[in-house]
Every structure is written in structure tokens, then in C-alpha cells.
Amino acid sequence: MRIIFEKRKSMSRKAMFLVPAGSFLISLILTAILLAIFKANPWATYVAMFKGAFGSWPNFTETLVKAIPLMLTGLGVLIAFRLKFWNIGAEGQLTFGGIAAAWVALFWSPNLPQWTVLPVAILMGMLAGALWAGIPALLKVRLKVDEVLTTLMLNYVAILFAEHLYYGPWRDPKGFGFPGTPPFPEFAWLPRIAGRAHMGLIFAIVLAVVIWFILNRTRWGFELKVIGNNPTAAQTQGIRIARNIMIALLFAGALSGLAGVCEVTGISRRLQQGLSIGYGYTAIIVAWLAQLNPIAAIFVALLIAALLVGGDQVQMMMGLPAAMGLVLQGMLLFPMLAGALFTEYKLRLIRSPKITDAATKQEQVAT
Amino acid sequence: MIELLTSLLAITLRSGTSLIYATIGEIYTERSGVLNLGIEGMMLMSAVTSFAVVYHTGSLLLAILTAMAVGGLLASVHAFLSITMRANQVVSGLSITLFGAGMASFLGQRLGPETNSGYLVGLVGAKFEPLNIPVLSRIPVVGALFNQDILTYIVYLVLPLAWYYLYKTRNGLNLRAVGENPQTADAMGINVGKVRYIYTIIGGMLVGIGGAHLSLSYAPGWTENITGGRGWIVIALVIFSMWNPARAIWGALLFGGINAVQFRLQASGTNIPASYLNMLPYLATVVVLVMLTWWEALSKRVGAPSSLAKSYMREDK
Numbered sequence: 001m002r003i004i005f006e007k008r009k010s011m012s013r014k015a016m017f018l019v020p021a022g023s024f025l026i027s028l029i030l031t032a033i034l035l036a037i038f039k040a041n042p043w044a045t046y047v048a049m050f051k052g053a054f055g056s057w058p059n060f061t062e063t064l065v066k067a068i069p070l071m072l073t074g075l076g077v078l079i080a081f082r083l084k085f086w087n088i089g090a091e092g093q094l095t096f097g098g099i100a101a102a103w104v105a106l107f108w109s110p111n112l113p114q115w116t117v118l119p120v121a122i123l124m125g126m127l128a129g130a131l132w133a134g135i136p137a138l139l140k141v142r143l144k145v146d147e148v149l150t151t152l153m154l155n156y157v158a159i160l161f162a163e164h165l166y167y168g169p170w171r172d173p174k175g176f177g178f179p180g181t182p183p184f185p186e187f188a189w190l191p192r193i194a195g196r197a198h199m200g201l202i203f204a205i206v207l208a209v210v211i212w213f214i215l216n217r218t219r220w221g222f223e224l225k226v227i228g229n230n231p232t233a234a235q236t237q238g239i240r241i242a243r244n245i246m247i248a249l250l251f252a253g254a255l256s257g258l259a260g261v262c263e264v265t266g267i268s269r270r271l272q273q274g275l276s277i278g279y280g281y282t283a284i285i286v287a288w289l290a291q292l293n294p295i296a297a298i299f300v301a302l303l304i305a306a307l308l309v310g311g312d313q314v315q316m317m318m319g320l321p322a323a324m325g326l327v328l329q330g331m332l333l334f335p336m337l338a339g340a341l342f343t344e345y346k347l348r349l350i351r352s353p354k355i356t357d358a359a360t361k362q363e364q365v366a367t
Numbered sequence: 368m369i370e371l372l373t374s375l376l377a378i379t380l381r382s383g384t385s386l387i388y389a390t391i392g393e394i395y396t397e398r399s400g401v402l403n404l405g406i407e408g409m410m411l412m413s414a415v416t417s418f419a420v421v422y423h424t425g426s427l428l429l430a431i432l433t434a435m436a437v438g439g440l441l442a443s444v445h446a447f448l449s450i451t452m453r454a455n456q457v458v459s460g461l462s463i464t465l466f467g468a469g470m471a472s473f474l475g476q477r478l479g480p481e482t483n484s485g486y487l488v489g490l491v492g493a494k495f496e497p498l499n500i501p502v503l504s505r506i507p508v509v510g511a512l513f514n515q516d517i518l519t520y521i522v523y524l525v526l527p528l529a530w531y532y533l534y535k536t537r538n539g540l541n542l543r544a545v546g547e548n549p550q551t552a553d554a555m556g557i558n559v560g561k562v563r564y565i566y567t568i569i570g571g572m573l574v575g576i577g578g579a580h581l582s583l584s585y586a587p588g589w590t591e592n593i594t595g596g597r598g599w600i601v602i603a604l605v606i607f608s609m610w611n612p613a614r615a616i617w618g619a620l621l622f623g624g625i626n627a628v629q630f631r632l633q634a635s636g637t638n639i640p641a642s643y644l645n646m647l648p649y650l651a652t653v654v655v656l657v658m659l660t661w662w663e664a665l666s667k668r669v670g671a672p673s674s675l676a677k678s679y680m681r682e683d684k
Contacts, residue, residue: 003679038477086457127412137655145660148402148457148676149652152599156649164642281461288458323472330466334444337454337462345453 052313097260128258129159407598408467438575
């Protein structure tokens with residue numbers, strides 16, 4: 001008896017729903033076992049995490065604060081992934097968005113009418129993110145340079161450049177050596193909605209709907225789908241692949257850039273150390289768990305943010321490391337990745353070994 | 368001047384050792400066609416577990432073996448997901464890094480002694496001490512090569528062996544064939560899945576030694592984020608060495624050397640921004656990558672395994 005994988009004729013709808021739901025359950029069980037090994041009560045931990053993330057209005061707004069950059073970068077990554085362009089560079093694109101916004105807020109603002117500073121900062125931040133994504137995209141379409149590695153490397157260049165700025169020329173002279181720029185003027189602050197949760201939330205939700213519409217209801221969205229699923233077919237249909245990849249990646253970079261703008265103008269109100277706590281990488285997980293669906297990405301980002309905030313709370317309340325949130329994320333992904341296979345393939349048991357034996361014998365005879 | 372060079376070389380080698388182990392490991396993994404982006408998490412996990420073992424047992428050998436086991440185990444998770452379950456290798460590797468980083472931080476607060484309420488941070492355990500090789504270690508400059516710990520000496524052996532195995536043995540040929548063209552390799556009677564499993568796990572074990580070198584020699588003890596992004600540098604180094612284990616030394620020396628020069632610059636209070644210096648290796652990697660791709664387009668083989676990060680499924684044929 002042998003087990004083989006058989007390709008399904010179309011993606012299984014049932015599997016598309018069951019796999020994420022099952023993965024979530026499995027990850028809870030696996031992590032519970034882990035917690036029990038280290039003498040922590042899993043149930044109490046989960047309750048504490050849930051309460052930490054959703055238990056009160058202030059906690060919930062903190063979950064939103066962490067969810068916003070995940071939503072925006074998640075959307076950026078998702079568009080690129082639809083084209084099978086493995087954009088790992090959201091972290092760097094976000095950082096450059098933050099740098100550009102800080103540049104506008106700190107150095108352009110004296111020469112601009114006050115009410116234009118924030119919109120200009122947003123535009124420049126999106127442009128900076130787009131340019132930072134444009135470099136690997138151009139290298140990919142012109143020279144076929146592998147994008148996984150270039151986007152990854154450019155993250156470090158961006159982060160180090162930001163470090164150079166707030167440790168060096170842009171450092172706050174009154175900051176007592178604190179690694180950060182001076183605070184932005186008040187008119188460059190992104191308005192907050194609730195707690196520290198800011199306007200970025202509205203941007204993210206609106207953009208998610210717009211992107212869903214573009215991907216599913218427009219000609220361009222259709223072209224992107226064909227390029228992602230079957231580049232050869234795209235070529236024969238006369239779709240301009242290189243141009244589409246460039247546009248999609250500039251768009252993706254702009255979204256991550258916007259996440260950076262929102263972080264510096266909405267949360268820290270200056271460019272400082274710890275601009276991104278790995279949002280750009282977590283974004284990949286968001287995109288993946290959402291199965292590249294922009295609407296789903298909003299909810300997945302919220303869930304992942306809840307794990308992060310819940311992790312912090314667990315640290316305060318139960319003395320467990322905040323890293324529990326990361327562990328849970330990893331545990332969530334393993335079964336999800338393993339299960340993804342079942343949306344495209346199904347298992348089949350071949351029961352009668354005699355037939356296969358006969359078949360191999362025939363083959364041997366033939367050769 | 369000679370003293371300066373000697374000390375620069377010594378620091379370079381000390382910080383380069385872990386990079387070389389991990390780079391050779393990842394080269395073997397990628398040669399089989401598997402891209403593992405989980406190195407950062409694997410190095411963190413092996414650093415924390417090996418230090419815990421050395422703290423409780425005092426045995427450095429046991430610590431190294433633990434690190435290899437942990438690295439191999441995490442690599443086998445990646446192997447299972449990406450080879451058996453045909454998962455996306457980029458996402459699978461990243462989730463190993465996420466999990467490993469979180470778990471290492473968790474273990475760092477659980478594997479310590481009761482007296483320290485489970486924390487490992489700040490504790491001192493046995494470590495690999497530099498061993499002077501008589502006579503050789505007194506040669507100016509080059510002497511730095513012979514004033515290292517045992518793991519660095521082993522690296523001197525591993526480098527040529529890894530090169531020889533890959534290019535001059537039957538197994539090495541099979542490994543390259545699997546990474547290059549799995550269909551053909553399969554037709555030749557090579558078990559593609561098995562080969563990929565083996566070298567992903569061996570690669571993980573080497574990455575594990577790299578992680579252990581950090582907590583047992585380079586920066587003895589456990590601190591959060593002890594790797595400081597070295598796992599990602601390794602990904603760059605693999606490209607830098609064009610998937611040839613023998614060349615892993617140059618990249619590691621460059622990255623390690625930048626570390627050492629910085630050390631010096633900071634000490635002397637020079638005003639060159641450290642960030643620019645730090646950026647160099649990453650920018651250099653992008654440039655190398657562009658040149659390699661261009662070079663390959665001129666149909667000159669440089670060694671990038673063509674089926675890297677692509678899963679292989681017999682039934683799809």
C-alpha cells in the first residue's frame with residue numbers, strides 16, 4: 001500500500017476554510033503542551049492573553065495600534081505575492097517611509113503651510129517606500145535578479161541608514177543621547193481615533209477594500225492573477241509582465257511606506273530606535289494566513305496583533321516571556337504550511353500492491 | 368602596525384567562525400535545492416540550549432552535540448514542511464526564525480537554575496578558551512590564526528573537506544544534481560526527497576555549531592538576541608561565496624573584518640559613521656547578486672542551484 005498525492009482539479013473550498021481553522025486549533029494545543037512542560041497553566045495563559053488583547057477598551061486600542069502597521073505591510077506583501085514576487089522587503093520599505101515622513105516633518109515644515117505638512121509627509125513616505133521596493137523589482141524584471149535576497153538585504157541597508165540618521169545628523173540635541181530625532185511639530189501628528197490608535201486604521205481598511213476591488217473586479221487585477229498563476233499564458237495573451245510587476249511592486253512599497261509614515265507621525269511622533277519591531281516580516285505571515293485575500297488580511301493582522309499584545313500582557317501578569325506571542329505565531333504557521341498542500345492536492349491510497357508490482361515488471365520488460 | 372593587524376585578524380577570525388559554520392551548512396542545504404531562511408532562529412535556539420547544557424553539566428562536548436541536535440531538529444521541521452508537504456520555503460523558513468527567536472527567549476528564562484528563578488541571562492559557564500599553538504602563534508600577524516579556540520581550528524579542516532566532498536565525491540555530485548535538476552536526478556535513480564532531507568538536516572547541524580560558538584566562545588553566556596542578525600548575514604554570505612564552501616572564508620572574513628575594524632574605530636574615537644560601514648556587506652551582496660545573475664545570463668555557470676526553493680513532486684510530471 002502506498003500513499004500518493006493527487007492534484008485536485010480546482011482548489012478545494014472546504015480545505016481553504018478547514019486548514020486555517022484546524023491550524024489555529026492545533027497551534028493552541030501544541031503551545032498548551034509546551035506551556036504545561038514548563039509548569040505554566042495553559043488555560044490561564046490563554047485567558048490572560050485574550051484579556052490582554054481584547055479584555056478592556058484601552059487594551060483593545062493597543063491591539064489596534066499593533067494591527068495597523070501589520071495590515072498595511074500585509075497588504076503590500078500580499079499584492080507582490082499574488083505575482084509570485086517574494087517581497088521580504090516590507091521592513092525596509094516601512095523604514096524608508098518613516099525616514100521620508102520624518103524628513104518632511106522636521107526639515108520641510110518651516111517652509112510649508114502647516115496644513116499641508118501631514119499630506120506631504122504621507123505622500124513622500126509612500127513615494128520613498130515605493131522607490132525602495134522599485135529597486136529589487138527593477139533588478140528582477142530587467143536582470144532576473146532573485147528578489148528574495150535583494151529585498152532582504154535592502155532591509156538592512158534601510159534600517160542602518162535610519163540608525164545613522166537618528167544617532168548622527170538628525171539626533172535630538174536636547175535628547176540626552178537618546179537615539180531619536182527631535183519630536184515633530186504638532187501639526188505633523190497623525191490624528192488619533194481612540195487611545196493611541198490613529199487614522200492609519202481607516203487608511204488600512206479603506207485600502208483593503210480598494211485592493212480587493214482592484215484584484216477581483218478590474219481588468220488589471222485579472223492580468224495580475226494570470227501573471228501569478230501562469231506567466232506563460234500571460235505572455236501569449238499579450239499581458240506586459242515586466243510593466244505589471246513594476247507597477248504592482250511600486251504600489252506594494254507605497255503601502256509599506258505608508259505604514260512607516262503612520263508609525264512615526266501617529267505613534268512615536270519622531271524617528272527613533274525601534275521604528276519597526278519586525279512588522280515587515282510578520283506581514284508575510286499575515287499575507288500567508290489570509291491566503292492573499294486583502295479583506296481577510298485585516299482580520300488576520302488583528303489576530304496576530306492580539307497575539308503580540310497578549311504576549312506582553314502575559315509577561316506582566318504571569319511572568320511568562322513576551323516571546324510567547326512569537327512562539328504561538330510559529331506554532332500557528334507550522335500546521336498551516338503543512339495543511340496548505342491539501343487545498344491543491346488530495347491524498348490517495350493505492351491499496352493493491354499486486355497491480356503496481358505487475359506494472360513495474362512490465363516496465364522492466366519494456367526496457 | 369603589526370600588532371594592530373594581528374589583533375584585527377584575531378578578532379575577525381573569532382567573530383567569523385560562527386559565520387563560517389553556518390554558511391557552509393546553508394550552502395549544503397541550498398545546494399540540494401532547499402532555501403532555509405530559518406537560520407537566525409536556529410542559531411538562537413542552539414546558542415541558548417548549548418549554554419544551558421554547559422551551565423548544568425559543564426561539558427562543552429555535550430553542549431556542542433546539543434546544539435547540533437537542536438539545529439538538526441529545527442531543520443528537519445523545515446525539511447518536512449518544504450520537502451514532504453511542499454510548503455512555500457520562504458514562509459516556512461521565516462516561521463522557523465519566528466518560532467526559534469521566540470522559543471530561545473522563552474527558554475532563556477526557563478532553563479536556568481532555580482536559584483536564578485529560571486533565568487540564564489548573566490550566568491557564567493564553561494567556555495572554549497583560545498589554545499596557543501607553540502611557535503606558530505608567535506609569528507607576526509599570521510600568528511593570530513593559531514591563537515584561537517578549538518572550534519576555529521576545526522573550521523580550518525571543515526572548509527577544505529566541505530569543498531572536497533561537494534566537488535570531488537560521488538555523493539557531492541548527487542547533491543549538486545538534485546539541486547540543479549531534480550527531474551534528471553530522479554531519472555538517474557537518486558532519491559531526491561531523501562537527499563534533500565539529509566543535507567537540510569546536516570546544514571542545520573552546522574548552523575547549530577555556529578550558534579553554539581556564539582554562546583560558548585565569542586560572547587560567552589546567554590543574552591537576548593545574541594546573534595544580532597548573523598543568521599541573515601549568513602544568507603548573504605552564501606551568495607557571496609557563490610555556493611562554494613571553500614569561498615565561505617572570504618565572506619566571513621569580510622563581515623568579521625568589518626566588525627573588527629569597527630571595534631578599533633570606536634576605540635580610537637574616529638568619526639566615520641558605523642552605519643555606513645555596516646551597510647557595506649549588504650550592499651556588496653546585492654552587487655554580487657546582480658553581477659552573478661548577469662554573468663549567468665552569459666551562460667557562465669557560477670553555481671547557483673537552479674531549482675533552489677522549488678519543491679519537487681514526482682506526480683506532477
